[in-house]
Amino acid sequence: MSVEVKNAIKQFGAFTALDRVSLKVESGELVALLGPSGSGKTTLLRMIAGLEFPDNPQESQILFYGEDVTTIPASERKAGFAFQHYALFRHMSVFENIAFGLRVRPKTTRPPEKEIRARVEKLLRLIQMEPLGPRFPSQLSGGQRQRVALARALAVEPKVLLLDEPFGALDAKVRKDLRRWLRQLHDEIHVTTLFVTHDQEEALEVADRVAILRAGRIEQIGTPDEIYDRPASSFVYDFLGNVNLFSGRIKDDSVVIGETAFALTEKSGAEDTDAVAFVRPHDIRVTRSASGQSTLPARVVRCHAAGPLANLELERLDGGGWFTVQLSREQFHELQPRTGETVYVELKTVKVFAESLPINYSI
Amino acid sequence: MLPGFNLSLGFTLFYLGLIVLIPLSAVFWKTSTLSWSQFWDTVTMPTALASYRLTFGTSFLAALANAFFGLIVAWVLVRYEFFGKRIVDAMVDLPFALPTAVAGITLATLYAQSGWIGRFLTPLGIHAANSQLGIFVALTFIGLPFIVRTVQPVLEDLEPELEEAATSLGANRWQVFWRVILPMLAPALLTGFALAFARALGEYGSVIFIAGNIPMKTQITPVIIMAELDMFDYAKATAIAVVMLVSSFVLLLGINILQWWTNRYNTTNLA
Amino acid sequence: MTPAATTFHPPREPRRQLNTEPVWVRRLLISLALSFLAFFLFLPLAFVFTQAFAKGIGFYFKSLTDPLTWSAIKLTLLATGIAVPLNCVFGVAAAWAIAKFDFRGKNLLLTLIDLPFSISPVIAGLIYVLVFGAQGWLGLYVNAEHPWFPWLAHWLDEQNFKVIFAVPGIVLATIFVTVPFVARELIPLMQAQGRNEEEAARVLGASGWQTFFRVTLPNIKWALIYGVILCNARAMGEFGAVSVVSGKIRGQTNTIPLHIEALYDDYNFTGAFAVASLLAFLALITLGLKTWVEYQNARQDETEISS
Numbered sequence: 001m002s003v004e005v006k007n008a009i010k011q012f013g014a015f016t017a018l019d020r021v022s023l024k025v026e027s028g029e030l031v032a033l034l035g036p037s038g039s040g041k042t043t044l045l046r047m048i049a050g051l052e053f054p055d056n057p058q059e060s061q062i063l064f065y066g067e068d069v070t071t072i073p074a075s076e077r078k079a080g081f082a083f084q085h086y087a088l089f090r091h092m093s094v095f096e097n098i099a100f101g102l103r104v105r106p107k108t109t110r111p112p113e114k115e116i117r118a119r120v121e122k123l124l125r126l127i128q129m130e131p132l133g134p135r136f137p138s139q140l141s142g143g144q145r146q147r148v149a150l151a152r153a154l155a156v157e158p159k160v161l162l163l164d165e166p167f168g169a170l171d172a173k174v175r176k177d178l179r180r181w182l183r184q185l186h187d188e189i190h191v192t193t194l195f196v197t198h199d200q201e202e203a204l205e206v207a208d209r210v211a212i213l214r215a216g217r218i219e220q221i222g223t224p225d226e227i228y229d230r231p232a233s234s235f236v237y238d239f240l241g242n243v244n245l246f247s248g249r250i251k252d253d254s255v256v257i258g259e260t261a262f263a264l265t266e267k268s269g270a271e272d273t274d275a276v277a278f279v280r281p282h283d284i285r286v287t288r289s290a291s292g293q294s295t296l297p298a299r300v301v302r303c304h305a306a307g308p309l310a311n312l313e314l315e316r317l318d319g320g321g322w323f324t325v326q327l328s329r330e331q332f333h334e335l336q337p338r339t340g341e342t343v344y345v346e347l348k349t350v351k352v353f354a355e356s357l358p359i360n361y362s363i
Numbered sequence: 364m365l366p367g368f369n370l371s372l373g374f375t376l377f378y379l380g381l382i383v384l385i386p387l388s389a390v391f392w393k394t395s396t397l398s399w400s401q402f403w404d405t406v407t408m409p410t411a412l413a414s415y416r417l418t419f420g421t422s423f424l425a426a427l428a429n430a431f432f433g434l435i436v437a438w439v440l441v442r443y444e445f446f447g448k449r450i451v452d453a454m455v456d457l458p459f460a461l462p463t464a465v466a467g468i469t470l471a472t473l474y475a476q477s478g479w480i481g482r483f484l485t486p487l488g489i490h491a492a493n494s495q496l497g498i499f500v501a502l503t504f505i506g507l508p509f510i511v512r513t514v515q516p517v518l519e520d521l522e523p524e525l526e527e528a529a530t531s532l533g534a535n536r537w538q539v540f541w542r543v544i545l546p547m548l549a550p551a552l553l554t555g556f557a558l559a560f561a562r563a564l565g566e567y568g569s570v571i572f573i574a575g576n577i578p579m580k581t582q583i584t585p586v587i588i589m590a591e592l593d594m595f596d597y598a599k600a601t602a603i604a605v606v607m608l609v610s611s612f613v614l615l616l617g618i619n620i621l622q623w624w625t626n627r628y629n630t631t632n633l634a
Numbered sequence: 635m636t637p638a639a640t641t642f643h644p645p646r647e648p649r650r651q652l653n654t655e656p657v658w659v660r661r662l663l664i665s666l667a668l669s670f671l672a673f674f675l676f677l678p679l680a681f682v683f684t685q686a687f688a689k690g691i692g693f694y695f696k697s698l699t700d701p702l703t704w705s706a707i708k709l710t711l712l713a714t715g716i717a718v719p720l721n722c723v724f725g726v727a728a729a730w731a732i733a734k735f736d737f738r739g740k741n742l743l744l745t746l747i748d749l750p751f752s753i754s755p756v757i758a759g760l761i762y763v764l765v766f767g768a769q770g771w772l773g774l775y776v777n778a779e780h781p782w783f784p785w786l787a788h789w790l791d792e793q794n795f796k797v798i799f800a801v802p803g804i805v806l807a808t809i810f811v812t813v814p815f816v817a818r819e820l821i822p823l824m825q826a827q828g829r830n831e832e833e834a835a836r837v838l839g840a841s842g843w844q845t846f847f848r849v850t851l852p853n854i855k856w857a858l859i860y861g862v863i864l865c866n867a868r869a870m871g872e873f874g875a876v877s878v879v880s881g882k883i884r885g886q887t888n889t890i891p892l893h894i895e896a897l898y899d900d901y902n903f904t905g906a907f908a909v910a911s912l913l914a915f916l917a918l919i920t921l922g923l924k925t926w927v928e929y930q931n932a933r934q935d936e937t938e939i940s941s
Contacts, residue, residue, distance in 0.1 A: 051527050074530045081531040087524035091546040101532035104542065156532055365734050365832050366842035372731040378724045379746055382810055387749075389764035389771065390757075432670045439667040443660055451668070453925040457675050459864070460917035460924075462871025464891035465910040468898050469678045472685065472907075479681060504674050536655060565754025568873035568891070572898065585756040585874065592760065592878060597769055604757045611752045615745070 002027040002192040003160050004063040008054040010043050010216075017043040018054075019216035025160075025209075027065075028190045030183070032203035035213035036239070041196045042084075042164055044213070048194065049081045049162050050074035064159050080153030080191075084165040086145045088137040094148050095133035098123055101156035123151040126185070143174040147181075154191070163195035167202065179206055200240050204228060212236050234353040237278050244284070244323035246277040246347075255352055258318040260296050262347045275352045281326035283349040286312065286335060295344035298323075300337045305329070312337060314345065390608065393601040405602040414584040415606070421495055421583075422563035425502035430556045433510025434548070440511070441518045455511050458504055463568025470501050471572035493575030498583065501569040506559030513555035517548055550625035554618060561614045565607065682914045685907035697897075697908035705885045706893035706909075709801065713808040713876075713889065714869040720809060721865055725816025726858070730850075733824030734832065744821070750813045758810050759878025766797035766806075799881030804889060807875040812865045819861035820854055827853055856931045860924060867920040871913055 003025040010018040017040045025031050033041040046052040047062065051074050054060040062070045069077055088097050098120045102111055111119070124130045127147040137145055146166060153161060166182065167175040183206050186193055197203050203210045204224040211221040212235075220232040231237040248257035253264055255277045262277070290297070298314040301322065305311075310332035312325040325345065327335070337343060394402065405411070439445075440452050458466065474481045474491035484491055491497045521544065529539045567585040574581040582590075584607055591600035654660070687694055697703065728747060732740060750758065766772045772790075781787035797803045831853065835845040851858075873891040880887040888896060890913060897906035 049531055051531065074527070075533050075535055077531075078533075079531060081528065083524045083528055085522070085524065087522060087528040089525065089529075089543060089546075091549075100529065100534070100542070104529070104532065104534040104538045152528075152532065365829060365836065365845070367730060367846070368735045368737075371727040372735070372737070375724065375728040375731050375743070378720075378727075379743075379813075382806070382813060383746065383749055386761040386765045386810070387753075389761050392771075393764050432667070435663055436667045436671065439664050442654070443664055445664050445668075449925070451671060453921050454671065454675050454679075456921055456924065457679065457917060460867050460920040461679075462867075462873060462891050462913045462917070464871070464873040464894050465682060465913050465917075466678065467873075468894060468903075468906055468910060469682050469685075472903065473678060473681055479677070504678070507674060561752055565752075565757070567754065567756050567877075585754050588754075588756050588760060589878065592763065595769070597760075597764060597767065600760055601764065604754075604760055607754055607757060611754075615748075615752050619745075 002029070002065055003048060003194070004061070005044070005048065006061040006063075007056070008044070008047060008060040008062070009056045010040070010047065010052060011055055016040075016216045018047070021213075021216065021218055023211060023218060023221070025192060025194060027192055030186045030193045030206065030208045031195075032207035032210045033194060033196045033213060034198070034200060034203040034210050034239070035219075036198060038215075039213040040216040041198075041213045045081075045162050045164055045194060045196050048160065049079045050077040051081070078156065078159050080156060080158030080161045082146070082149040082153045082161075082163045082166060084168050086137070086149040086169075088145055088148060088152070090137055092136075093133065094129065094135050094137070094140070095120055095124070097137065097148055098152045098155050100152065119155060123155055126154075126189075127151045141174075142170045143178055146170065146178060150182075150185075154189070158191065161191050161193040163193065165197060166195050167197070167199075175202075182206060204240070212239060214239075231351070234276070234278060237351060237353070242281050242324065242326075244279045244281060246279065246320065246323070246350075248275060248277050249273070250275045250352060255350055257347075258296055258316065258320055260294055262294055262350050264350055264352060277347075278351040278353070279323075279347050279349065281311070281324045282309075283347065284323075284325045285346040285348055286314075286325055286327065286331075286337070287344050287346070288335070290344045295346050297342055298345055300339050300341050300343060302339060303332075303337055305332050314343070317342065390601055390604060393598055394605050397598050397602060401598075402602050405599045406606050410578050410582065411584070411587055411603055411606075413579045414582050414587050417495065417498070417581065418564060418584045419610075421498045421502055422560050422566075425499050425506055425563050426556050426560040428499075428503050429506045429510045429559050430552055433507060433555065433559075434514055434552060436507075437511045437514040437518055441515060456508050458506075459508050463505070463566070464572075466504060466569040467501065467572035470497070470504065470569065474500065474573060492573055493577065493581060495581060497573035497575075498570050498581060501573050502563040502566060505566050505569055506563055509559040509562065510552070510555035513551045513558065514548055517551040521547060550621060554621055554625070557614060557618045557621060561611060561618070564611065564614070679914060679918075682907055682911055685904065686911035688907070689904045693904060694908045694911075697905040698912070700905075702885050702888070703893060703909055706888045706890045707912075709804065709887070710870055710889045712801070713805045714866060716805050717808040717812050717869045718862060718865050721812050722816050722858070722862055724813065725818075725820055725861060728817045729820035729824045729854075730846075732821050733827075734829050747814050747817050747821075750810055755811055755872065755874025756878060758875040759807050762803055762806055762810070762875075762879050763798055766803060768798070770798075772797065798879050799883070799887060801887065803879035804876050804887060807879045808869050808872055811872050811875050812869045815865035815868060816858065816861035819857045819864070823854055823857045824850075856927050856934070860927045863920055863923050863927070867917060870916060 003023070005021060005023045008018050008021045010016075015038075019040075021040070021044060023044070033044060035041045043052060047054060050069070050072060054062075054070070057070060060070065061068060064077070064079075074081075089100065092100065099116050102116045102119065105111075120133070121130070124133055127150065129144060129147060129151075132140070132144065137148065140148065146169075150161075150163070150166075153163075167178055170178065179202060182195075195207075207224065209221060209223055210227055212219045212227065214235050220227055220236050222230075227236060228240055231240065237243060246255075246257045248255045250256075250264075250273055251261065254261040255264055255275060256262075257277060287295070297317040299317060300312060301315050302313040303310065308329065310327045310329060312327065313322060314325060315322050335343075397405070436455065440448065440455075471492060472478050474484070474497055476482065476485050476490075476492065478492075481491060489496065491500060525543055525547070526539050529543045534542065565585065566583075567589075570583055571586060574583060574586070576582050576586050584603065588600045588603050588607075591597075591603065655663075728743075731737075732743065764770045772795075775781055776787050776791050776795075778787065797806065831849050832845050835849045840848065871891060872889075873895075876889055877892055877895070880889070880892055882888055882892055882896065884893075884896060890909060894906050894909050894913075897903075897909060
């Protein structure tokens with residue numbers, strides 16, 4: 001176990017940022033902390049770094065490789081932290097930024113100048129910015145700045161690397177490249193890494209495991225497959241991607257929506273109650289004719305087919321509202337739906353959660 | 364395109380020309396009535412030389428004192444909470460708002476032998492009135508807001524992340540201050556210093572009462588100009604004014620270069 | 635912006651001041667700063683008022699109602715009354731040209747506007763003596779044997795037209811030293827605001843003056859007021875420049891600061907401080923107004939962000 005947080009509480013005035021959070025991270029893992037803004041993910045990261053302290057120091061603990069660091073200040077915790085807006089020192093060159101953590105060490109543990117140079121050069125190679133050492137941060141692009149921030153955090157050979165929204169301030173294109181680069185870098189150097197993000201795609205693509213936070217609690221933690229395929233709550237399900245909501249009623253192992261019963265993939269545990277069924281847009285099949293009895297009639301409101309996937313917006317004929325369907329290009333060309341016509345939809349995978357809450361948060 | 368360009372720029376230039384530039388050019392006209400040796404003899408006469416030493420020396424020391432205390436005042440106003448902070452913050456501008464003559468007679472009386480402060484200094488053998496120390500006190504008073512008001516906004520805008528980054532990299536508080544905060548404040552501090560210095564060089568009203576204006580000892584350069592004017596020797600007065608003008612311009616140039624240097628970190632030139 | 639009911643706004647997480655100094659360092663710095671300010675600001679200010687009332691309230695009002703004091707007050711108000719509106723118009727015009735248009739030499743113009751700040755007040759007075767004094771351009775013109783417009787020279791001579799050691803010189807010197815105040819407050823603000831709103835107004839059919847009065851002026855209101863306050867304070871308190879051109883004729887060419895000097899030189903210290911207390915009071919009002927304007931400005935910014 002390389003990083004462990006136990007039972008941490010943090011409040012800012014009336015706002016609860018962390019509500020008894022516990023988290024375990026294995027050595028060498030790359031873990032994403034995913035959640036909407038205000039869910040406490042950055043606070044958790046800052047607490048691990050020692051930039052915040054828990055409100056309940058008696059009950060809570062933070063351990064690095066089994067060593068209790070709860071009361072150790074940030075300057076002695078040896079956690080590498082990269083800030084969302086990089087926080088590079090404007091008055092220092094790239095080289096000096098990276099060397100900073102080594103230069104501020106007390107004389108007894110400070111490496112000799114030659115070794116500092118060698119280490120910075122090595123890091124510059126690692127971030128593929130060897131010739132840019134003498135530049136100032138203002139002369140770099142956003143992606144380059146982020147890499148310098150990473151190198152600076154790595155220079156002190158941290159026990160854990162903590163990244164706050166590492167790609168948050170970048171363009172979509174640079175973001176994707178850097179994401180891949182981070183994954184590669186991690187496979188190369190294998191330092192335990194936690195990063196904060198509000199982008200589910202990023203978390204699912206990059207991380208070994210993803211922790212989903214909501215209102216100061218960890219809602220679910222698991223591998224990307226686990227949380228995508230077996231979400232623990234409606235919140236997780238909704239947060240991980242687009243979703244259609246159908247209100248219906250649970251009967252036996254199926255859910256009745258309008259007139260039609262659809263089989264549930266897992267037992268809901270509830271019996272004969274009102275429920276909300278969750279269906280992903282790509283888990284819906286659309287046909288021209290009511291083939292079986294498990295179809296719902298709907299009218300095509302709008303189709304747009306630009307890009308690799310086509311989106312249909314449909315309106316239920318029984319007045320149950322609108323929903324979205326995603327089709328592949330081939331499926332779309334096969335079907336050739338026209339606005340206004342009636343089609344029949346089959347819900348392939350339906351999820352029902354025991355909580356009876358209509359979700360209306362927005363991210 | 365918005366209207367009013369010709370009108371506004373025309374008026375601006377006309378007004379500046381009439382009020383500032385044409386009258387200022389009279390200085391060069393008057394100087395040209397002197398021969399080079401006359402000019403040189405005037406600006407290097409012993410009382411003038413002594414006054415330059417005094418004016419530049421005390422102005423420099425006062426600006427230095429202000430840089431030190433001004434930084435502390437700005438720091439305390441930005442970083443800490445204490446009773447009466449808002450009033451103190453507003454009062455920092457008092458030297459801007461208080462007429463120099465009022466400051467002058469007040470400081471002179473305060474530091475006189477029997478004054479509130481002077482009576483405690485005299486037994487110690489310190490004489491502030493009619494001395495260089497008095498001039499230093501007056502110039503410190505005048506220059507205080509320059510440092511505080513240039514450093515304060517920069518200090519306010521310093522992102523807390525920079526200090527957190529330094530801390531998480533293992534720097535202690537003292538290292539954070541010396542290696543991160545102070546270098547970021549340095550340009551503002553230098554600008555404030557130069558502004559306070561420039562203001563002190565030309566200061567008249569607040570100094571003359573406390574200085575006593577003893578030739579060769581406590582006579583600042585503006586007082587020399589004034590003395591020549593009182594003797595209706597306008598050419599001599601102008602010659603010494605030229606020396607002061609040139610030094611102010613050099614200083615102004617220095618401040619501009621300093622500001623350019625400050626922006627060096629902030630210019631984005633992606634290669 | 636979306637109404638609060640539909641969007642979840644987490645309260646902004648206040649930052650704990652992690653990076654702060656030990657208590658003893660904080661206390662030390664606060665006391666150092668406060669004692670410095672007490673010594674250099676509060677003590678002198680308090681001193682002005684105690685000295686003013688040193689001989690009782692009767693003497694205080696006697697000093698203030700003295701005819702010489704009154705004439706000094708009237709002259710100061712006259713000079714300020716001319717200088718402030720003129721520099722206000724100048725400031726607005728200069729800021730409009732500099733902030734709303736691009737032209738070559740803008741930086742030079744900015745430097746020229748700041749010039750009076752970097753010139754010693756004594757030199758400011760001196761240059762007007764060189765232009766309008768008896769040995770200056772005006773004197774040379776009037777006394778020239780063959781002036782360009784003989785009738786004008788003759789007329790000026792007959793009128794005994796005087797600038798130096800007279801009221802016009804005082805007004806001019808006051809204008810000179812206060813030229814940059816309003817412009818300096820307006821230019822950075824108007825540059826930051828850009829010209830989008832004015833262009834929008836023009837597209838919607840507003841005339842130039844309508845654009846200025848309905849769009850620009852409301853946006854720069856507080857900065858303008860602030861500039862006027864500072865300009866006013868400096869105009870009333872100017873000493874060095876005025877002292878060169880005034881000639882210091884009591885009851886005629888003495889402004890308030892010159893009158894204070896005269897009383898002080900006569901060893902009438904209490905009288906000098908009584909009159910000085912007027913200007914100190916003005917300084918306090920200036921600081922109060924300044925704080926208030928800054929507060930208003932901050933409030934305006936806040937409502938703009940939250941609405």
